[in-house]
Amino acid sequence: MASEASRKAGDGRSGGGAPSDPVRDIAAAWERERPGTPVSSIGIVTSIWQLAKLFGDDRRRVLARAGVDTATLDLLSVLRRSGEPYTLSTREIGRRSMITAGAVSQRVARAEREGLVARHPAQGRPRTVEVTLTATGHEVVEATVDQVLHREAELLDGLAPEKQAELTDLLRTLLRDVQDRLGDDRLTHVGED
Amino acid sequence: MASEASRKAGDGRSGGGAPSDPVRDIAAAWERERPGTPVSSIGIVTSIWQLAKLFGDDRRRVLARAGVDTATLDLLSVLRRSGEPYTLSTREIGRRSMITAGAVSQRVARAEREGLVARHPAQGRPRTVEVTLTATGHEVVEATVDQVLHREAELLDGLAPEKQAELTDLLRTLLRDVQDRLGDDRLTHVGED
């Protein structure tokens, strides 16, 4: 079937008999092959990357059964969550979904083709286009969101509640920090609304 | 796919006084709009997602300057890390990179076209193909890996070392757990629901 790469044994032999830790093995392999390689970030960045892949693949499969794709659900969700009148500018959608303007155009075009959203020029602001959820689009969100979120909660189930809270905190801190860093670094552009 | 994503400034007004937390705002927006929505996973899953996106985008930009793409570097890195003779079967590459067999074929074909790897049938094992790093491929890894890893360490710099260690631990635990769960699921879940 797919990318599920279920069992992983990491790069090398995972050593002796200790519980296998594929991510740690990657750092160890770099050190073995290239002593001095700056591996300090691997434990965090690679784990995050792999978890995102697992969650993403799983979500895609869950949604495929419902005949929706993840990009479309993301668009519909952003609109649904924004509350009445379920309308946002394409610009705002791009910011909230972290994708380029071109990607927004394409997502909206696809969703519009399927009758899930409608597009119309914003009055008052000349060149901006507003996107609104249709009744059908609204229904799709209602029919799928709980499923997706419930499934994800299930996947986190193995981690004790206190651990989940700790993890949430650490990730929040890191996310804020990385965002600031990249914001400053890359964009001199004053992007915050 | 940026999932339930939102970015800075979150969904609703993040005002109110507390420091803005866009991810928490997403959960709050769902609860406001659809009381009872199972939002418990959002603090972890959405953060992971957004971090993966930020790291990934950044890595792409760093590598673009060196004229390499992330998929190719991933392939070359897996081979490089595996040590002499820098050779793995396509099957093994897919497992380690968490991508489908088709994706491996395409990655290898692209890299082969650029002279970075070579393909040859494995002797001994009938239907399997082995992929080996060429001298050029080896050079590309040496020229870029430190850059990428160093950059990523820099991005984590804002998080105190103890926090990094805690985070690494929690992510390792979660990753192992999610992997087991998805692995089992695929095996048990043979039919549809």
Place this chain on the structure above:
DNA sequence: AGGTCTAAATTTAGAGCTAAACGTAGCAGT
């Protein structure tokens, strides 16, 4: 008014992925 600037969205080219169909080649049972 007419030309230029600019901010917004869209379109295009091309990378990259998944899922599924396909091609191949040993192997196992009869």
Place this chain on the structure above:
DNA sequence: ACTGCTACGTTTAGCTCTAAATTTAGACCT
């Protein structure tokens, strides 16, 4: 020897993204 099974890699169709080029329409000079 023949038939079908199985394990592997490759190809194809279709989706989705980014970056860059293009379109669009007010705004700002002179």
